Amino acid sequence: VSMKLWGGRFQKTTDRLVEDFHSSISFDQRLYKQDIRGSIAHATMLGKVGIISPEEARQIVEGLKEILGEIESGQVEFDIAAEDIHMNVEKLLTAKIGAVGKKLHTARSRNDQVAVDIRMYLKDEITEIRAQLKELIETLLDLAEQHLHTVMPGYTHMQRAQPITLAHHLMAYVQMFLRDMDRLADCYKRTDVMPLGAGALAGTTFPLDREYTAELLGFAAVSENSLDAVSDRDFAVEFCAAASLIMMHLSRFCEEIILWSTGEFAFIELDDAYSTGSSIMPQKKNPDVAELIRGKTGRVYGDLMGLLTMLKGLPLAYNKDMQEDKEALFDAVDTVKGCLMVFRPMIATMTVRKDNMARAARGGFTNATDVADYLAKKGVPFREAHEIVGKAVFYCLQQGKTLEELTLEEYRQLSPVFDRDIYAAIGVEHCAAARKVKGGPAPEAVQQSIANARNMLQQI
Numbered sequence: 001v002s003m004k005l006w007g008g009r010f011q012k013t014t015d016r017l018v019e020d021f022h023s024s025i026s027f028d029q030r031l032y033k034q035d036i037r038g039s040i041a042h043a044t045m046l047g048k049v050g051i052i053s054p055e056e057a058r059q060i061v062e063g064l065k066e067i068l069g070e071i072e073s074g075q076v077e078f079d080i081a082a083e084d085i086h087m088n089v090e091k092l093l094t095a096k097i098g099a100v101g102k103k104l105h106t107a108r109s110r111n112d113q114v115a116v117d118i119r120m121y122l123k124d125e126i127t128e129i130r131a132q133l134k135e136l137i138e139t140l141l142d143l144a145e146q147h148l149h150t151v152m153p154g155y156t157h158m159q160r161a162q163p164i165t166l167a168h169h170l171m172a173y174v175q176m177f178l179r180d181m182d183r184l185a186d187c188y189k190r191t192d193v194m195p196l197g198a199g200a201l202a203g204t205t206f207p208l209d210r211e212y213t214a215e216l217l218g219f220a221a222v223s224e225n226s227l228d229a230v231s232d233r234d235f236a237v238e239f240c241a242a243a244s245l246i247m248m249h250l251s252r253f254c255e256e257i258i259l260w261s262t263g264e265f266a267f268i269e270l271d272d273a274y275s276t277g278s279s280i281m282p283q284k285k286n287p288d289v290a291e292l293i294r295g296k297t298g299r300v301y302g303d304l305m306g307l308l309t310m311l312k313g314l315p316l317a318y319n320k321d322m323q324e325d326k327e328a329l330f331d332a333v334d335t336v337k338g339c340l341m342v343f344r345p346m347i348a349t350m351t352v353r354k355d356n357m358a359r360a361a362r363g364g365f366t367n368a369t370d371v372a373d374y375l376a377k378k379g380v381p382f383r384e385a386h387e388i389v390g391k392a393v394f395y396c397l398q399q400g401k402t403l404e405e406l407t408l409e410e411y412r413q414l415s416p417v418f419d420r421d422i423y424a425a426i427g428v429e430h431c432a433a434a435r436k437v438k439g440g441p442a443p444e445a446v447q448q449s450i451a452n453a454r455n456m457l458q459q460i
């Protein structure tokens with residue numbers, strides 16, 4: 001009755017609704033390259049160990065190569081009735097080379113086939129995303145180098161806290177993106193395991209050379225347990241977790257870009273090419289790109305949650321629920337890549353308003369800690385110094401002055417320990433430059449961490 005590849009056991013055809021409902025070809029067709037590559041390796045291995053004849057292997061491989069070319073030149077229309085990319089390719093093969101095509105699926109199941117396909121796909125995507133991150137880090141390092149002396153306020157609770165530099169601020173993100181690269185490299189290791197040979201769930205009676213297939217496909221290892229091999233989607237979850245962190249980092253950065261480009265902050269101006277206008281308010285220049293990246297972060301978290309939730313109740317081994325892995329994974333990959341693609345040039349082309357940053361750093365008493373440190377270095381216990389400077393700030397607020405504007409007499413009223421050298425100690429440029437501790441904002445310290453980051457990138 002049925003034309004299905006699995007139709008032998010059935011007396012009726014599939015309901016039309018079910019056919020649409022369970023078919024995955026609309027989205028898994030993007031795995032055609034991996035699917036064909038996996039099949040070529042499988043057939044080559046079957047030929048090598050003598051499960052099929054060398055001539056049969058050759059015909060299958062040739063047929064698959066032709067199909068690849070046909071798909072790439074847009075000649076193939078996939079068939080919903082053939083369910084997924086695996087059976088579509090197999091049907092095309094049989095139509096092309098006849099009965100020999102039916103030998104391809106010997107000692108294989110779609111369960112190990114789909115697992116190998118996604119792993120190959122994800123390995124390539126991880127490599128690409130790492131390259132994008134590397135480029136972004138390089139852009140940030142170049143920018144940091146230009147702004148080693150660009151003083152700005154550092155914030156806690158969104159209140160001005162202490163003076164830092166823009167370079168120091170940018171280098172904080174460099175550390176995050178370096179960790180992201182590392183996480184992806186780690187995830188890659190666990191993705192780089194070849195599941196073919198696991199069959200449907202219980203391996204196979206055929207004497208496969210799994211190591212040879214792995215070698216042909218460029219996998220570092222073969223899976224150790226057939227049940228695990230077809231049920232494991234940890235690597236996809238790990239990827240989505242790493243992708244979520246990348247998005248979270250981008251989103252925090254975007255939030256700052258949005259804030260910094262307000263008229264109230266005016267620390268930066270985005271390039272026209274990376275901003276948009278309003279259909280009603282003629283004056284507007286909106287940071288839509290940054291906002292959209294911030295917004296898309298939620299989708300990637302959704303992809304991660306979707307995968308985890310889909311997997312949590314599944315008994316071993318394969319269950320059809322797992323077909324739902326692909327859209328989440330594809331969406332996470334597409335979103336991260338799309339965001340990184342536009343984020344880097346947005347940052348590279350923005351204008352930095354150094355004067356506004358410096359002005360903001362000079363207000364808000366960002367040097368109050370330095371006044372307290374000044375007293376502490378002259379022997380006043382820090383807690384006492386803190387109290388004295390708190391009073392100084394209160395006095396300044398009443399007088400409408402900054403700490404630099406207090407006279408020596410006013411300082412001496414607060415504590416006799418104050419001397420002329422107080423003024424040199426509390427200029428905001430000095431405050432940033434004096435924080436020479438490793439990891440601090442002093443230009444030498446930041447320069448060192450730029451050099452360290454460049455070194456790390458070279459080893460990647």
Ligand code: ARG
Nearest residue numbers: 024084110111114318322323
């Ligand atoms: N389209 C399926 C998926 O994406 C392939 C594996 C199907 N296996 C099965 N036994 N139905 O998961």
